[in-house]
Amino acid sequence: MSTPVGDAARADTGAAGADAPRVVSLIASATEIVAGLGMGERLVGISHECDYPATVLDRPRLSAPKVDPTASSAEIDRGVRELVRDGLSVYRVDVDALQRVRPDVIVTQDHCEVCAVSLSDVEEAVCSLDLPGTLVCSLHPGVLADVRRDFRKVAASLGVEERGERLVADFDAKLADVRRRVEESGVEPVRVVMLEWLAPPMVAGGWMPEIAPLAGARPLIVEEPGRFSQVGWDDVVAADPDAVIVLPCGFDVPRSLDELEDPAVQAGMRRMRAVREGRCFVLDGNAYFNRPGPRLADSAELLAAVLHPDAFPDARERYAGAWVAWG
Numbered sequence: 237m238s239t240p241v242g243d244a245a246r247a248d249t250g251a252a253g254a255d256a257p258r259v260v261s262l263i264a265s266a267t268e269i270v271a272g273l274g275m276g277e278r279l280v281g282i283s284h285e286c287d288y289p290a291t292v293l294d295r296p297r298l299s300a301p302k303v304d305p306t307a308s309s310a311e312i313d314r315g316v317r318e319l320v321r322d323g324l325s326v327y328r329v330d331v332d333a334l335q336r337v338r339p340d341v342i343v344t345q346d347h348c349e350v351c352a353v354s355l356s357d358v359e360e361a362v363c364s365l366d367l368p369g370t371l372v373c374s375l376h377p378g379v380l381a382d383v384r385r386d387f388r389k390v391a392a393s394l395g396v397e398e399r400g401e402r403l404v405a406d407f408d409a410k411l412a413d414v415r416r417r418v419e420e421s422g423v424e425p426v427r428v429v430m431l432e433w434l435a436p437p438m439v440a441g442g443w444m445p446e447i448a449p450l451a452g453a454r455p456l457i458v459e460e461p462g463r464f465s466q467v468g469w470d471d472v473v474a475a476d477p478d479a480v481i482v483l484p485c486g487f488d489v490p491r492s493l494d495e496l497e498d499p500a501v502q503a504g505m506r507r508m509r510a511v512r513e514g515r516c517f518v519l520d521g522n523a524y525f526n527r528p529g530p531r532l533a534d535s536a537e538l539l540a541a542v543l544h545p546d547a548f549p550d551a552r553e554r555y556a557g558a559w560v561a562w563g
Contacts, residue, residue: 257340257371257394262299262329266343266375267292268529269390273399280337284327285486288523288531296337300328309484309495310435335365341393345375377528379461380443384408386528403530410533411450414540418452421547425454428543429477429508432464432485432521434492434501437472439465440483443532444525451540452547453479469504479543480510482562483521489560492518496562511563517542520558 260281261267267286270279276291281298303312334342373393375386384404391400428448430440439457441464448455456475458465472480484492495501496518505511519525519542524535538555541548 258338259394260298260334260337260339260342261286262342262344263375264288265377265527265529266345266386266390268527268531269387269403270343270394272387272403272530273391273394273396275394275396275399278394280339281334296333298330298333298337300330305486308435308498309433309501310498313433313435331365335367338367339370341371341373343373343375343390343393345377375528378442378463380446380532383443383528383532387530407530407533411447411536414533414536415450417547418450418540418544421452421544423452423544423547425449425452426543427456427476427478428453428481429456429472429475430458430481430483430525431472432483432526433466434482434484434495435498437467437469437504439467439472440525441465443528447525447532447536447539450536452544453481453539469507472504473507477508477510478515480505480508480516481519481539481542482516483519483525485526486522488520488522489518489558492521493560493562514561514563516562518560518562523558 256275256278258280259270259275259278261270261279262283264283264285264287267279267282268288270276271289271292276289279292279295281296282292283299284297284301285299286292286295286297305312371393373390375389377383377386384407387403387407388397388400391397391403430444430448432438432440432444440455441458441462443461445455445459445461456477457467457471482492482496484495487495496505505516508516510516519538524531524538537548537551538558541551541555542559545552
């Protein structure tokens with residue numbers, strides 16, 4: 237793999253002194269942001285989804301999903317919809333463990349009630365505890381500009397504003413480098429459909445329509461940054477992409493390959509010309525594309541390497557394990 241923006245493993249060793257805040261991160265991207273700011277050793281609790289960097293994986297897990305994450309895409313979708321329909325949270329916060337670690341700062345998000353522990357979940361937990369003065373830092377990453385803003389917001393909440401500016405600068409420099417290499421190679425943009433869920437099919441929105449052009453791709457169906465779009469297989473087939481990118485939210489490559497064994501999903505996928513012609517690629521959505529942290533910049537390089545291998549031969553090999561051709 238390439239070295240992530242912010243070099244979380246290196247930055248984690250440069251944490252602030254003993255007076256720095258005790259931090260709980262209840263969203264995986266925030267854990268990566270905290271580590272990228274060199275504050276990883278200040279983490280005293282993380283979410284059930286946090287899996288990077290390795291240096292923080294021994295911290296207490298303070299959340300859990302109410303829907304079985306090992307279930308099929310269709311079962312997960314059905315379970316989440318039922319909880320949301322009934323006005324219930326999709327996640328549990330371990331309030332007793334939260335009280336024990338006594339954080340000064342809790343980082344969560346208010347962008348998606350489905351993707352991670354939400355602001356309302358955290359506010360409800362904090363209200364029931366004796367945590368006077370605890371700051372709740374809530375992130376709202378909808379597009380790339382929001383991601384940069386959230387880097388700065390986390391940095392400010394931890395009292396390391398200058399580190400936030402450096403993290404943003406590193407992030408932008410990596411994106412600019414990917415764009416430069418694509419432009420200098422002279423490749424034509426590849427028309428792509430990016431699927432961030434398979435049952436039912438959903439097309440990636442958010443920051444993905446911004447990342448795709450940097451990587452030499454032209455996103456179809458969802459062309460502007462913003463919310464994803466649930467579609468039917470007829471819609472995807474009608475778009476007739478030159479390549480199909482499969483990067484389900486929260487799934488790594490092996491898990492996505494399992495989902496592609498579903499007969500209904502296969503039937504829809506194999507109707508597409510790109511799939512029949514061998515231009516379908518499964519990418520690690522969990523580690524990269526779905527997670528609005530520093531590694532989004534690496535996501536652009538990974539996508540470019542998959543679509544334009546001659547222009548990114550070194551990157552394609554370095555990301556081995558984060559993508560595979562399917563068909």
